[in-house]
Amino acid sequence: MLNWFAEPEHGGNFAAVAKGFYKDAGLDMTLMPGGPQVSATQLVASGKAEFGMANGDDILVARQEGIPVVAIATAFQKSPQALFYHKDANIKDFGDLNDHKVYVASTANFWQYMKKKYSLDKAQEMKYTGQLVNFINDKNAVTQGYITSETYTLQQEKVDFGVLLNADSGYNIYANVYFTTEKMIQEHPDEVKAFVEATVKGWDYYKTNSDEINPSIQEKNPEMSLDMMKFSAQQEMDFAFGGDAATMGTGIMTAERWTEVQKQLKDVGVLTKDEDISKAFTTEFLPKK
Numbered sequence: 001m002l003n004w005f006a007e008p009e010h011g012g013n014f015a016a017v018a019k020g021f022y023k024d025a026g027l028d029m030t031l032m033p034g035g036p037q038v039s040a041t042q043l044v045a046s047g048k049a050e051f052g053m054a055n056g057d058d059i060l061v062a063r064q065e066g067i068p069v070v071a072i073a074t075a076f077q078k079s080p081q082a083l084f085y086h087k088d089a090n091i092k093d094f095g096d097l098n099d100h101k102v103y104v105a106s107t108a109n110f111w112q113y114m115k116k117k118y119s120l121d122k123a124q125e126m127k128y129t130g131q132l133v134n135f136i137n138d139k140n141a142v143t144q145g146y147i148t149s150e151t152y153t154l155q156q157e158k159v160d161f162g163v164l165l166n167a168d169s170g171y172n173i174y175a176n177v178y179f180t181t182e183k184m185i186q187e188h189p190d191e192v193k194a195f196v197e198a199t200v201k202g203w204d205y206y207k208t209n210s211d212e213i214n215p216s217i218q219e220k221n222p223e224m225s226l227d228m229m230k231f232s233a234q235q236e237m238d239f240a241f242g243g244d245a246a247t248m249g250t251g252i253m254t255a256e257r258w259t260e261v262q263k264q265l266k267d268v269g270v271l272t273k274d275e276d277i278s279k280a281f282t283t284e285f286l287p288k289k
Helices: 008-018 040-045 056-064 109-117 133-137 150-156 182-187 189-220 226-241 244-248 255-267
Strands: 052-054 069-076 081-086 101-104 124-127 141-146 161-165 175-181
Touching: 008 069, 008 189, 008 226, 040 052, 040 056, 040 069, 040 175, 052 056, 056 069, 056 109, 056 175, 056 255, 069 182, 069 189, 069 226, 081 150, 109 255, 133 141, 141 150, 150 226, 175 182, 175 189, 182 189, 189 226, 226 244
Parallel strands: 101 124, 101 141
Antiparallel strands: 052 175, 069 175, 081 141, 081 161
């Protein structure tokens, strides 16, 4: 269960299907697209899918709600999510967002963190719909988005914009995290291992062969042009293969990073209690370096 409509952010999975990595590992893999009304954590918890994709903070929130999901690898070491602003809006840092309209999703945990850390009580919160038209037409507005896709669209629209990467605010979550259930890990560890290893292999292939794989992504999402996919794939490479992945391997996660995000979510009241982080994620299925 993917976390959005098919796109280059899922390149490793599509590569693993196209190159037969899942099949070689003994898995008959179907990639189901997500969307704004789809909860991957609930679908995996209910058994409608064996594996899912979500952001790291969503995994922690789901566990607090009693949904026994466990992160098993991450596609991105750093989230490509960002806030976009107009160049002439006099914004240089997160603290400058007061007195601006900010289009954010109501469930955006990063925004709760930023509001508290940067005292953004004068920022005007607007409902993010996924459309950029309100932002484009209002020189004073700010909108959430991904530097992989929104950057491309805004360049096409000839908008003179600047970017504040969410991770630079201090809220540095793992993004596009692969997860399964505690039950799946207990009862079918071999399948979990096969999935993780094939997915990592897929990402390592996509790294240098994205142009070959993108047409198979476009089949599932014809509204996205190959030109946009090429741009997105180039933009996301450092998010997938930089940071700890550069030295510790694709998909790696650390207890330090998970603990930090848990603390931040607790500080802003999204989480009410600390839990044993070693139960929220595992690296045991990742290929050994």
